[in-house]
Every structure is written in C-alpha cells, then in structure tokens.
Amino acid sequence: MKRTVRVGSRDSVLAVIQAQIVMKAVKETDPSVEFELVTIKTTGDSDFNRNADEVSGKGLFIRELEQAIADGSIDIAVHSYKDMPHEETVDLPVVALSTRDSPFDVLVLPQGADVPDRLRPVGSSSLRRTIQFARLYDRFTIKPVRGNVPTRLAKLDNGEYAALILAHAGLNRLSLQDRVSRVFTPDEMIPAASQGILAVQGRRGENYAYLDRFHSRRSEIVSRAERQFLKTLGSGCSSPAAVFAQLHNNELHLTGMYVDSSGRMETGKISGGFDKAEQLGETLAKQLQTRLDKG
Numbered sequence: 001m002k003r004t005v006r007v008g009s010r011d012s013v014l015a016v017i018q019a020q021i022v023m024k025a026v027k028e029t030d031p032s033v034e035f036e037l038v039t040i041k042t043t044g045d046s047d048f049n050r051n052a053d054e055v056s057g058k059g060l061f062i063r064e065l066e067q068a069i070a071d072g073s074i075d076i077a078v079h080s081y082k083d084m085p086h087e088e089t090v091d092l093p094v095v096a097l098s099t100r101d102s103p104f105d106v107l108v109l110p111q112g113a114d115v116p117d118r119l120r121p122v123g124s125s126s127l128r129r130t131i132q133f134a135r136l137y138d139r140f141t142i143k144p145v146r147g148n149v150p151t152r153l154a155k156l157d158n159g160e161y162a163a164l165i166l167a168h169a170g171l172n173r174l175s176l177q178d179r180v181s182r183v184f185t186p187d188e189m190i191p192a193a194s195q196g197i198l199a200v201q202g203r204r205g206e207n208y209a210y211l212d213r214f215h216s217r218r219s220e221i222v223s224r225a226e227r228q229f230l231k232t233l234g235s236g237c238s239s240p241a242a243v244f245a246q247l248h249n250n251e252l253h254l255t256g257m258y259v260d261s262s263g264r265m266e267t268g269k270i271s272g273g274f275d276k277a278e279q280l281g282e283t284l285a286k287q288l289q290t291r292l293d294k295g
Contacts, residue, residue: 004034005210008065008074011039012148017173018198019078022098022214029213038074040064062201066092069203076202081194081223084201086231091204096211097219098198101169103191103244105129107182108164108171110157116140120162123152127240129165131259132189149174165189169196190242190257190267193226218247221274228281229256233289243281247274254280258288266291 009019016039023035043060062084065077069092081097088094109116116122116137123145124130130142145152145161149170156164163181171177197219202208222245229243240259245252252274257267266288272280 002032002034003210004036005076006036006038006074008038008040008068008077010061010065011041014149014170014174015039015078015080018080021173022078022198022200025098026210026214030210033210038068040068066201069201075206076200076208079199079201081197081199082192084194084199086193086227092201093204094199095202095206095208096200096215097223098214099216100219100222101172101196102183103196104168104186105165105184105189105191105195106168106171106180107184108153108156108166108179109181110159110162111179116162118162120159123156123161123164126165126192127259128192128242128257129189131240131265132184132242132257133165136184136188149176153179167192167195186244186246186255190255191244193230193241193243194223197223221245221252221277222247225252225254225277225281228278229254229285232282232285233258243284245277245281250274252277252280254284256284256288258285258292260292264292264295266295 007019007023009015016037019037023037026033027035042062042064062077062079065079066089068074069077076095084094118139121141121143122133124133124142125144125146133142140162143161145155145164149166152164152166155161168180168183171179200211225245226243230241233241242257243254245254250273251271253269253271255267255269257265259265268284268288270280270284270287
C-alpha cells in the first residue's frame with residue numbers, strides 16, 4: 001500500500017535540492033512511499049540584517065517548518081543539521097540523519113582568478129570562519145555576505161569580493177564543485193558542528209520506519225559529540241565555536257575551537273570510544289573553557 005509523505009523545505013534552491021536528496025534516497029529503499037514537496041519561507045531567509053552566526057543554530061531557518069510539522073501541514077521537514085538548535089524539541093524530534101557530505105569549508109575565487117585580490121574584501125558572515133581565515137591569510141578585510149549561494153557567487157564574480165568562504169557540501173549539492181579553489185583541512189579551519197549532514201525532523205509518536213534504512217548511524221555518532229561540545233559551552237552563534245568529529249573504526253577523534261567574550265581562543269583535541277560521544281564532546285569543551293579561565 002502506497003503512502004504519501006508531505007516533506008517541508010525552505011524555498012531556496014539549495015534547500016529544495018537537499019529535500020530531493022532525502023526523498024530520492026528514501027524512495028530507493030522503500031518504493032511504497034510517495035512524496036509531496038512543500039516549500040516554506042523561513043525567518044532566516046527573510047532577515048538579511050543579521051550575520052549568519054546570529055541566524056544559524058538559533059532556529060530561525062527552521063521555525064516556520066517546525067510550526068508546519070506541529071499543525072499537520074507537513075509530515076517531516078529536511079534541514080541542514082548545522083542550522084538546528086543544539087537542544088532538540090521534544091515533540092519535534094530528529095528522526096533520521098543523512099550520510100555526511102564533505103564537512104569542510106572552502107575558498108571560492110572569482111571566475112578566472114588564481115589568487116584573491118588583497119584590494120577587495122573576502123566574503124564571510126561567520127565569525128567562526130573569519131577568525132580561522134585570519135590565521136591563514138593576513139592583511140585581508142572581511143566583509144559580511146548574505147543571500148543564497150548563487151547570489152553570493154554573482155556578487156563575487158561582479159567584483160564585490162576577492163573571495164568567498166563557503167561550505168563544501170552546499171557547492172557539491174548544487175553541482176558547483178568546479179568553483180572550489182581550496183578545501184580547508186580541519187587543521188586549517190575547523191567546521192561547524194554537523195556541517196554536511198541533513199536532518200529529517202518529525203512529530204513525536206509517529207511511525208518513521210520508512211526512514212530506517214536512510215538513517216546514518218555514523219552521522220548520528222559524530223553529531224552527538226559535536227553538538228554536545230556546543231551545548232556544554234552554552235554556545236549559540238554569538239560565541240564563535242567550531243568542532244569536528246571523525247570516526248575511525250571504533251574510535252572517535254574530536255577537534256574543537258572556542259573563542260571567549262574577550263576574543264581569546266583555544267583549540268584542542270580528544271579521542272575515545274565512539275560509545276562515549278557525548279562525554280568526549282563535553283570533556284573537550286570543559287578543557288578549552290578551563291584553559292581560557294586560567295589564561
């Protein structure tokens with residue numbers, strides 16, 4: 001018996017593609033499921049006066065989608081997991097996670113350029129990216145840039161920016177891999193928590209068995225560590241923080257960065273069993289806090 005699932009998405013090109021990625025993957029594992037895509041404009045898409053750090057992770061990209069799930073207008077919603085608050089809503093749980101696309105940040109140059117022009121600013125609305133970029137490239141001005149990825153690229157190619165710092169996964173999903181000039185390693189630029197992972201959000205008490213074969217256990221483990229790191233710091237997006245977990249066999253390796261209110265920064269690493277994901281995230285966060293307090 002076929003069933004129809006209404007899938008909510010932001011109305012940006014990238015968000016729609018991400019929802020389609022989930023729908024296609026689920027359809028391949030359970031052909032009995034039919035999908036109907038419902039696009040919704042969110043507060044985060046409309047508020048261009050705030051930096052990305054003040055929007056992402058605060059729920060402004062998901063608020064209207066959550067309301068649509070709650071009132072029954074849609075059955076599930078697809079989000080970039082990094083845009084979701086670190087505290088999960090009890091009645092609207094995350095019910096599945098995608099396999100992780102590239103978690104890294106990348107440098108994008110204007111078409112035809114080999115190096116960034118120091119006379120123009122670099123576009124980034126993320127304090128996390130800005131702080132780490134300054135350690136790699138000195139004497140560059142950073143200027144906020146908002147809008148969807150195609151809009152940002154148009155501003156870059158029109159000469160408004162010398163370069164952009166963007167998420168690798170977004171460019172991959174938009175088939176814009178050829179725009180990448182440099183992929184930053186985690187030692188150069190630690191990614192945002194859960195970057196590259198798509199989250200499916202639903203309603204408590206509903207049956208989501210059709211998502212079981214889609215769900216990535218590996219993404220669940222690394223996200224538990226990364227999100228616990230931020231939760232322990234009490235870090236929304238006003239305090240720059242970055243964290244990246246890698247799972248090798250049964251061992252989890254976690255790298256983190258935290259910048260306190262006075263601008264002092266600490267980075268660190270920790271490793272341990274994958275079954276202690278949250279504990280590792282909490283321990284690393286407390287270690288970085290302690291170092292800053294003692295400094």
